[in-house]
Amino acid sequence: MTWTPLITVEQLDILSQDSQRKPVMFLKHSTRCSISSAALARLERQAEALEAVCQPVYLDLLAYRPISNALAERYQIQHESPQVLLISGGKVIWHGSHMEIQPSEILDACRDAASI
Numbered sequence: 001m002t003w004t005p006l007i008t009v010e011q012l013d014i015l016s017q018d019s020q021r022k023p024v025m026f027l028k029h030s031t032r033c034s035i036s037s038a039a040l041a042r043l044e045r046q047a048e049a050l051e052a053v054c055q056p057v058y059l060d061l062l063a064y065r066p067i068s069n070a071l072a073e074r075y076q077i078q079h080e081s082p083q084v085l086l087i088s089g090g091k092v093i094w095h096g097s098h099m100e101i102q103p104s105e106i107l108d109a110c111r112d113a114a115s116i
Helices: 011-018 033-044 045-055 065-075 103-114
Strands: 024-029 054-060 083-088 091-097
Touching: 011 024, 011 054, 011 065, 011 083, 024 033, 024 065, 033 103, 045 054, 045 065, 045 103, 054 065, 065 083, 091 103
Parallel strands: 024 054
Antiparallel strands: 024 083, 083 091
């Protein structure tokens, strides 16, 4: 999967604007967590389908925790790890953590957003 790395808080404004054209999928990932690695692997196995409907953005929680906090504050979604936030039109249209992170759920939410 071709991930856009989230490394600055300023990127949040740009990605929110990008979500007007195509949903943005933020993955908050901990490189030390086996559950997070499993979630990442599930997403990677469906890379082609996911990239067709959303822009994948990767946040390394260990390196950029303040950005994770800014993301949680901006969208009013309590921080969890691993966690996916799907943004369309500048708003959260789906979020999940741990074993809830399933490509099929994200694909359905993206398709629902496209039909509005």
